[in-house]
Amino acid sequence: MTNAGALMVTTPTDREIEMTRLFNAPRSLxxxxxxxxxxxxxxxxxxDGWSMPVCEIDLRVGGKYRYVWRNDSNGSEMAxxxxxxxxVAPERLVHSEQFDDPWYPGEALVTTLFVEQGxxxxxxQTMLLESREARDGVLKSGMETGVERSYQRLEEQLxxxxxxx
Amino acid sequence: MTPDRLDATFxxxxxxxxxxxxxxxxxxxxxxxELAEPFxxxxxxxxxxxxxxxxxxxxxxxREAQRRPRKLEAAPLAEATKWxxxxxxxWEARFxxxxxxxxxxxxxxxxxxxxKRQRRER
Numbered sequence: 397m398t399n400a401g402a403l404m405v406t407t408p409t410d411r412e413i414e415m416t417r418l419f420n421a422p423r424s425l426x427x428x429x430x431x432x433x434x435x436x437x438x439x440x441x442x443x444d445g446w447s448m449p450v451c452e453i454d455l456r457v458g459g460k461y462r463y464v465w466r467n468d469s470n471g472s473e474m475a476x477x478x479x480x481x482x483x484v485a486p487e488r489l490v491h492s493e494q495f496d497d498p499w500y501p502g503e504a505l506v507t508t509l510f511v512e513q514g515x516x517x518x519x520x521q522t523m524l525l526e527s528r529e530a531r532d533g534v535l536k537s538g539m540e541t542g543v544e545r546s547y548q549r550l551e552e553q554l555x556x557x558x559x560x561x
Numbered sequence: 562m563t564p565d566r567l568d569a570t571f572x573x574x575x576x577x578x579x580x581x582x583x584x585x586x587x588x589x590x591x592x593x594x595e596l597a598e599p600f601x602x603x604x605x606x607x608x609x610x611x612x613x614x615x616x617x618x619x620x621x622x623x624r625e626a627q628r629r630p631r632k633l634e635a636a637p638l639a640e641a642t643k644w645x646x647x648x649x650x651x652w653e654a655r656f657x658x659x660x661x662x663x664x665x666x667x668x669x670x671x672x673x674x675x676x677k678r679q680r681r682e683r
Contacts, residue, residue, distance in 0.1 A: 403656055405649040407575050413648070417656050421663040429659060429666075439658040532568050535644045 410528040413535065415521045423512040426519060427486030430508060431455050436463075445469050457483055461491065478503075486510055493523075500533040502526035570641040573617035578602070579610050583633060586620060590632040 404416040419426050429435045437451040442465055450464035462477040475496040482490035493504040505524040510517055525531040573579055582596055597607040611631060614620045618637045622629045 403649055403653045405645050405652070407571055407645070409575050410572055415649075415652060419656075419660065419663055421667060425663060425666060429662060435662065435666075438662050439655055441655065441658065443654065528568065528572065532571055535571070535648050536567070 407531070407535070408522075411525045411531050413523045413525075413531060415519075415523075417519050419517045419519060421517060422515055423510040423517040424486045426517040427489075427510050430489065430510075430519075431485075441465065442467070442474075450475070455480065455483060457481065478506075481505070500525065500530040502530055504530075504534075567637075567641060567644070569617040570619065570637050573613050573619055574641060576610065576613075578607075579614055582607075582610060582614065583619060583638070586631060586633040590623075590630040592628040592630050594628075596631065 402417075404414075406414050406416075408414050429439065431453060433451040433453045436453065437448040440451075440463070441448055445468055447466050447468055448463060449466050450462060452463075453459075453461040457480055459480050460477060461480070462475070464473055464475040466473050476493060477496075478492035478494055480489070480491045482488060487510055489508040489510075491506055493506050494502075503526065507522045507524070509520045511520070512518075523531075523534070525534060574583075578600060581600070585591060585596060585599070593604055593608060593611065596611070597604050600607065611620065611622075615622065615631075619634055620631045621634055622631050
C-alpha cells in the first residue's frame with residue numbers, strides 16, 4: 397500500500413473543516429473513486445466491520461446520492477444523502493450532505509477539488525456547516541459517534557448478560 | 562473543558578495570524594512588539610488577536626513585568642488538537658483504504674494495456 401502523504405485537517409473559518417491529502421494516482425482516476433458507486437463503497441467506510449450496503453449516485457447537477465453504512469456485527473445502520481450542486485469532472489465537485497439521524501444541525505455543503513501534478517493528485521475537501529456549533533459538533537463527535545454508540549450497546553448487552561449469570 | 566471553552570478555542574484557531582502567533586509562542590514567550598514584528602500589522606491589530614487568544618485561554622501574559630510577555634497555555638490547545646486528531650485519524654483510515662484501491666486500479670489498467678499491446682503484436 398502506498399501512503400502518498402499525511403492527511404491535513406484544519407479549520408480555516410468558524411464554519412469550515414478542510415482536509416488536504418495527496419494520492420499517488422492521476423486525478424481522473426481519483427475523481428472516479430469519489431463518484432462511481434462501485435468504487436466509493438470500497439473505501440468510504442467506517443472502521444473495520446462496517447460495510448456500505450447502499451451506495452447510489454446520480455452524478456448530475458440536481459442529482460441525488462444516498463449512502464447507508466452497516467455495522468455487520470450488530471446490525472446498526474447509519475445513512476446520509478444529498479444533492480450534487482456542481483460537477484466539473486475531474487476537477488471539482490460540490491454536493492450537500494445530510495444524515496438521516498443528524499448528529500449535527502442542518503445541512504453541510506461539501507466542496508472537493510482535485511489538482512493533478514506530475515501524475516499525483518491533491519484532494520482538498522472543504523465542509524461548510526450552517527453554524528459554528530454544527531462545525532464543532534462534527535469535529536467533536538465525527539462519524540465515530542455512531543460507531544461508539546453501537547459499541548456501547550454491545551457493552552451494555554454483555555454487562556446485562558454477565559449480571560444474569 | 563466545557564463545550565463553550567472548546568468553541569472559543571476552535572474560533573481562536575480559525576485565523577491564520579493567530580495560528581502563526583501560537584507557533585511563535587511555542588518556541589518561547591514574547592512581547593507584543595516582538596510578536597508584531599513578522600506581520601505587516603500594527604500593534605493594536607496584533608493586540609486584538611492576542612485578546613482573542615487570551616479569552617480562549619490559549620495564551621497568558623505576565624502582569625508583573627513591564628513588557629508583559631505572552632506565553633502559550635498548552636492544555637486547551639491540546640484538547641482542541643485531540644478532537645482534530647481523532648477526526649483526522651478517522652478520515653486517514655478511509656484514505657488509506659483509498660490508496661490501496663487506487664493502486665489496485667492502476668495495476669489493473671497497466672496490465673490490461675499490456676495485454677492489449679501483446680495481442681496486437683501477435
